[in-house]
Amino acid sequence: MDQLFAFIARQRAFILFVALEVLSLWLFFKYNNYPSAVYFNSANYYAGRLMQVQAAATQYMNLGRVNAGLAEENARLHAQLAQLRSQQLTSLNYKADSAVANRFHTLVAKVINNSTSLSNNFLTIDKGTADGVRPGMGVISATGVVGKVKVCSEHFSVLTSVLHSENMVSSKIQRNGEIASAKWDGVSPDLINLLYLSRYKSVKLGDTVVTSDLNSVFPGGVPVGYVRQLKPSADGAFWDIKLRLATDFPNLSYVYVVDNLLKTEQDSLEAEAKK
Amino acid sequence: MTTRTLLNLITWSLVFVTLQVLLFRNLALFHYGFCFVYVATVLMLPFDMGLITAMFIGFGAGLLVDVFYNTPGMHAAATVLVAYLRPFAIRLLMPPRGYEERNEPYISEMGLPWVLTYTALLVLVHHLAVFFLEAANWSLWLPTLAKVGVSTLFTTVVITLLQVFRRS
Numbered sequence: 501m502d503q504l505f506a507f508i509a510r511q512r513a514f515i516l517f518v519a520l521e522v523l524s525l526w527l528f529f530k531y532n533n534y535p536s537a538v539y540f541n542s543a544n545y546y547a548g549r550l551m552q553v554q555a556a557a558t559q560y561m562n563l564g565r566v567n568a569g570l571a572e573e574n575a576r577l578h579a580q581l582a583q584l585r586s587q588q589l590t591s592l593n594y595k596a597d598s599a600v601a602n603r604f605h606t607l608v609a610k611v612i613n614n615s616t617s618l619s620n621n622f623l624t625i626d627k628g629t630a631d632g633v634r635p636g637m638g639v640i641s642a643t644g645v646v647g648k649v650k651v652c653s654e655h656f657s658v659l660t661s662v663l664h665s666e667n668m669v670s671s672k673i674q675r676n677g678e679i680a681s682a683k684w685d686g687v688s689p690d691l692i693n694l695l696y697l698s699r700y701k702s703v704k705l706g707d708t709v710v711t712s713d714l715n716s717v718f719p720g721g722v723p724v725g726y727v728r729q730l731k732p733s734a735d736g737a738f739w740d741i742k743l744r745l746a747t748d749f750p751n752l753s754y755v756y757v758v759d760n761l762l763k764t765e766q767d768s769l770e771a772e773a774k775k
Numbered sequence: 776m777t778t779r780t781l782l783n784l785i786t787w788s789l790v791f792v793t794l795q796v797l798l799f800r801n802l803a804l805f806h807y808g809f810c811f812v813y814v815a816t817v818l819m820l821p822f823d824m825g826l827i828t829a830m831f832i833g834f835g836a837g838l839l840v841d842v843f844y845n846t847p848g849m850h851a852a853a854t855v856l857v858a859y860l861r862p863f864a865i866r867l868l869m870p871p872r873g874y875e876e877r878n879e880p881y882i883s884e885m886g887l888p889w890v891l892t893y894t895a896l897l898v899l900v901h902h903l904a905v906f907f908l909e910a911a912n913w914s915l916w917l918p919t920l921a922k923v924g925v926s927t928l929f930t931t932v933v934i935t936l937l938q939v940f941r942r943s
Contacts, residue, residue: 527848617803622845
């Protein structure tokens with residue numbers, strides 16, 4: 501027993517080293533897998549407040565870009581409005597139930613912390629559970645998709661951005677409706693890969709890729725990106741596509757949190773069908 | 776250690792962490808060069824500082840930075856590693872005539888080449904740990920190594936410049 505104590509006394513620095521490393525790595529991997537620790541991230545009240553102040557001080561620097569983005573959104577909404585008006589006259593005999601047509605509600609939030617250069621990127625916004633934000637909601641910007649809410653505190657939320665290895669966005673090519681998945685490869689914050697599009701489907705440089713209707717997180721038709729590079733994949737079965745992201749991540753300042761009012765209903769119905 | 780040295784250490788630790796959180800967090804050169812200047816809180820400790828105290832300081836500084844980077848534990852792990860390996864680096868870089876009593880890792884006492892080597896070596900250890908933990912897989916090893924290289928250079932230059940500033 502004495503020898504044991506003597507050993508511990510001699511090696512106490514090494515033992516402490518191992519203990520601190522185990523504690524750190526445990527925190528690190530636990531947080532990556534189970535997003536429950538709100539204390540050690542920027543959804544923490546004090547960290548959130550500090551970053552809010554910092555964002556308030558720096559937001560004027562990119563007002564020009566924000567304006568341009570809003571103008572672009574306005575233009576797109578106008579176009580959509582016109583398209584909807586014309587559709588009403590000539591459309592098929594389909595009419596969405598009003599609860600389904602109005603299922604998406606949006607909430608404006610300000611980005612107060614944003615990373616784009618890591619392999620897994622997060623954003624912090626200044627709205628939390630008190631404003632009705634809950635984990636799993638989609639977040640879009642004036643120009644395109646942004647990410648998914650991961651954890652919320654009362655007044656702040658942390659999102660995994662589309663620039664995160666866990667996020668995959670179900671997408672379609674706007675021109676012909678072909679379905680594919682957009683996933684970030686961790687290299688450039690301007691480019692994202694479009695996966696699983698068969699070599700026999702039509703796609704052109706410059707095509708707009710938008711979110712598909714096959715997901716319950718984002719509304720359909722939100723821009724994901726524009727086809728920038730295009731070549732057949734090594735095995736010849738798919739296209740290797742790189743999109744220029746629609747969202748300008750480094751200069752993001754205002755975003756919309758999208759609440760799908762019927763998500764629980766859809767998810768539970770689908771879960772029941774699988775039983 | 777006098778109270779004055781202690782106060783000096785505490786003040787500069789706060790300065791380094793604040794700089795990290797408010798300034799360098801938003802700065803990335805060409806998406807590859809990051810500056811983790813807060814490592815200097817551990818690097819600037821005097822040679823006779825106990826290993827255990829140094830590790831606790833590293834852990835605290837790392838965890839504080841982690842809160843703002845949304846990576847709980849990652850910077851803490853890397854900084855504790857740096858604190859633990861620091862005595863080995865100091866022994867490795869021992870001048871031929873050995874260290875004099877009460878030496879500190881400053882340019883005024885050890886000379887610029889020694890400080891640059893010491894800083895670059897430990898910063899490299901820190902950045903290897905941070906970027907490989909952060910990438911969490913080996914498939915991106917080439918871009919990750921590029922990040923480590925560029926960032927090590929960046930951080931070393933900034934820390935050394937700050938030291939010049941601090942002495943004057």
